[in-house]
Amino acid sequence: MIKLKPLLKEVSDAAYTIHRFTNCGQNAAQDFIDDNNIDAEKLIKYLKKTDNEGLRNRYMVRDIIGGKTDKNAKQKFIKSFSSLNENTGFDFPHWSGNVKFTPSSKDGKIILVPSSMKDVDGIDVIKQKIGGAATQYRFAKSGMGKGGDADFLELLKQQLEKKLKLKVVLDKGYSGAGYAFDIDMDDLLKKL
Secondary structure, X not given: OXXXXXXXXXXXXHHHHHHHHHOOOHHHHHHHHHHHOEOHHHHHHHHOOOOHHHHHHHHHHHHHHOOOOOHHHHHHHHHHHEOOOOOEEEEEOOOOEEEEEEEEEEOOEEEEEEOOHHHHHHHHHHHHHHXXXXXXXXXXXXXXXXXXXXXXXXXXXXXXXXXXXXXXXXXXXXXXXXXXXXXXXXXXXXOO
């Protein structure tokens, strides 16, 4: 039996509204929202302006979604409508203070990349302090104590869960820059 893929994937109401304002295509609008973590409601408010500026905005957004503008203009536009907070800080008070990460999303994963070299150095300091013998003894009782890298990832996971108020799962197979986490779907479903 041959299975056919649907021609149109499901699109959100926001993507449909953006398509109606810009005539860019529903799938293109949905991909733009998903790939760039766009705050769709903020973008729709921007497109709803009724004066000449609103009309120019619609043409500009259509061109950005269609890839007809230069990369710098697109990045500036995406940054102004992104739903992610840049430089999200995570506090590690017992180790070295605050480490900032730039969050992003790819393939349904939360990606945290250290924001600067200072933050990378802060992570190294935390890993060294965690790797000490006295710390390892204390962590062994709490289920940690696996070494500097593994324990740092566990601390980062705990901080992310605290911020999101959701459980996350570390993606150990992630090979890109930074650290990747998946949202624990069982925990999410319990909240429904």
